[in-house]
Amino acid sequence: AQTVTQSQPEMSVQEAETVTLSCTYDTSENNYYLFWYKQPPSRQMILVIRQEAYKQQNATENRFSVNFQKAAKSFSLKISDSQLGDTAMYFCAFMKPGLDDKVIFGPGTSLSVIP
Amino acid sequence: AAGVIQSPRHLIKEKRETATLKCYPIPRHDTVYWYQQGPGQDPQFLISFYEKMQSDKGSIPDRFSAQQFSDYHSELNMSSLELGDSALYFCASSSPQRGYNEQFFGPGTRLTVL
Secondary structure (H helix, E strand, O other): OOEEEOOOOEEEEEOOOOEEEOOEEEOOOOOOEEEEEEEOOOOOOEEEEEEEOOOOOOOEEOOEEEEEEOOOOEEEEEEOOOOHHHOEEEEEEEEOOOOOOOOEEOOOEEEEEEO | OOOOEEEOOEEEEOOOOOEEEEEEOOOOOOEEEEEEEOOOOOOEEEEEEEOOEEEEEOOOOOOEEEEEOOOOOEEEEEOOOOHHHOEEEEEEEEOHHHOOOOOEEOOOEEEEEO
């Protein structure tokens, strides 16, 4: 069974600074997808970034980038130039490819951006 | 772009009552997933449907049932509600065009059981 671990329940960062959220996972699969979801106070689940395990290149989306270390089963999220709107719960998530599979979420990291 | 629609957005019920949550996937998405997120917790998978057939089942109580209809919308039926059923219920959908490799989440239905 797959598991996702986020060892930082809470983090804070000054506005305009950079912060890195950690995530590790456990799987015996070779091909899979990893995601970071953002859940602001509205509790909408928003996809931030997506990484395909068979791709060596780390995914980037504007101010968001990941450091994907497949051998170490590590998938950290870096947020650059943090903005107040980045304040949210961030969930790391895992999914096997294909139609039948569910998303497995980590416990989440609550990020506060301080003005 | 069209998103996943869930209704109602908020629902308040008494213990032992029943509730029905509805999910309308993105057009041309044929697969629907239901998740439950308790207070302060991460979302947990309940059940999924592909082409109107149940495709996978997670930690869904026997008091809950769900189905997917011919227009691909899905309903989650919850009976004999308990206080512990108070949660945010997400529906997500995926499509063959994206190889089912990404799930798009709806805004959620917040269920409160009193």
